Amino acid sequence: MHNIDDDFKLIKSFINGDESAFNQLIYKYQERIYWHARRMTGNHLDADEIVQEVLLVIYNKIKSFEFKSSFYTWVYAITNTRSINYLKKRSVKRFFSLEETENKLDDNNIILNLEQKQQLQLIENALQKLPVKQREVFIMRNYDEMSYEEISEITGRAVGTLKANYFHAINKIKELVGNEI
Amino acid sequence: MKYNDEDFENYLNGKMPEIQKIEFEKLLISSSELKNDFDRYKKLKELITNTKSIRLNEDYSSTILYRFRNNLQDDKKVKPFYNIGAFATAVASIMLGFILTVNLFIKNDIDKNSDFQSIIENEKDSIINSFDITDRLISNADSESIQKIDSVYNDLLFQNINAESDLNNFYAVTSDIENIDLEQFISDEKIDQIYAQLMEKEF
Numbered sequence: 551m552h553n554i555d556d557d558f559k560l561i562k563s564f565i566n567g568d569e570s571a572f573n574q575l576i577y578k579y580q581e582r583i584y585w586h587a588r589r590m591t592g593n594h595l596d597a598d599e600i601v602q603e604v605l606l607v608i609y610n611k612i613k614s615f616e617f618k619s620s621f622y623t624w625v626y627a628i629t630n631t632r633s634i635n636y637l638k639k640r641s642v643k644r645f646f647s648l649e650e651t652e653n654k655l656d657d658n659n660i661i662l663n664l665e666q667k668q669q670l671q672l673i674e675n676a677l678q679k680l681p682v683k684q685r686e687v688f689i690m691r692n693y694d695e696m697s698y699e700e701i702s703e704i705t706g707r708a709v710g711t712l713k714a715n716y717f718h719a720i721n722k723i724k725e726l727v728g729n730e731i
Numbered sequence: 732m733k734y735n736d737e738d739f740e741n742y743l744n745g746k747m748p749e750i751q752k753i754e755f756e757k758l759l760i761s762s763s764e765l766k767n768d769f770d771r772y773k774k775l776k777e778l779i780t781n782t783k784s785i786r787l788n789e790d791y792s793s794t795i796l797y798r799f800r801n802n803l804q805d806d807k808k809v810k811p812f813y814n815i816g817a818f819a820t821a822v823a824s825i826m827l828g829f830i831l832t833v834n835l836f837i838k839n840d841i842d843k844n845s846d847f848q849s850i851i852e853n854e855k856d857s858i859i860n861s862f863d864i865t866d867r868l869i870s871n872a873d874s875e876s877i878q879k880i881d882s883v884y885n886d887l888l889f890q891n892i893n894a895e896s897d898l899n900n901f902y903a904v905t906s907d908i909e910n911i912d913l914e915q916f917i918s919d920e921k922i923d924q925i926y927a928q929l930m931e932k933e934f
Binding site: 573576577580581584601602605606659660661662666669672673692693723725727 | 736768770771772774775778779781782783785786787788790791792795796798799802803
């Protein structure tokens with residue numbers, strides 16, 4: 551799925567001055583970055599802002615990449631951290647009423663299928679009702695098919711804690727989605 | 732038997748053992764609670780599968796990198812001005828800080844020092860002019876101390892009188908010299924000779 555050697559070659563090329571290598575890396579992972587940010591924030595505009603932030607972080611920090619984990623794990627960790635930071639900022643803004651509390655529905659026509667759009671809205675609404683820690687485990691388990699060990703590596707939380715978070719998350723989501731369908 | 736999400740997952744993926752599967756299906760028919768729970772799980776899984784497969788519109792995804800490159804370019808253009816601005820702000824802040832420090836603290840200290848000096852001077856004058864203090868000192872002193880004080884005062888008094896008399900003598904002598912008609916005692920030639928010797932003399 552993620553060819554680690556190819557990624558490592560591209561990273562080295564970029565570090566040696568080949569800007570197109572960076573483009574290739576981003577083309578490969580931009581959609582996954584977007585979707586993780588979107589599921590965490592629940593709307594397109596916030597996700598788009600996070601994507602741009604994440605690309606900037608990758609661009610500036612890639613020289614410090616230590617080739618110990620896969621590039622995707624590294625990017626995923628950055629995206630997750632940025633998303634959580636963004637959510638914190640957003641909640642502060644909402645607390646001081648600097649940002650509208652209703653959902654930002656402007657999808658900028660990125661999803662054309664109406665049924666898909668409705669389904670996405672349904673799951674996004676349910677996800678937004680979960681605490682952030684439960685939400686991230688739920689997304690990583692179900693959408694990115696990560697093991698608890700991989701999630702633990704990214705979040706720095708113990709496997710037992712993650713299992714407990716997931717248990718609460720899935721029960722709540724089942725209830726929320728079941729009532730909607 | 733109580734079934735959980737893992738059992739539901741195994742059933743849906745065909746991983747549940749055959750005997751357990753038959754029991755589970757029987758219970759699904761008889762237990763509305765289990766059926767309700769299982770249906771919710773199944774619907775959630777379908778929802779996840781459907782939303783997982785959504786692909787981004789090409790019109791949007793193609794702009795992600797393009798916008799990033801533009802932002803990066805703008806960032807690089809702005810950065811030098813930002814640096815200059817930051818430097819100017821830093822210099823202005825330091826100057827402002829310096830001015831405030833001087834005005835609020837150092838100047839106050841100078842003022843305080845000058846105030847102290849004037850207070851000290853005034854106090855000194857008042858002490859000097861205060862006869863009460865010397866009177867008190869004398870009244871508390873023993874006879875030996877009074878004798879010493881007297882002798883110091885006497886010495887000082889004589890010194891002043893001598894200095895004054897010397898000065899009077901000096902003025903008297905110089906005024907006499909000025910008033911003396913030298914021609915009564917010495918000839919013009921002698922005067923010229925003295926002046927000539929004085930002019931040649933190196934001091």
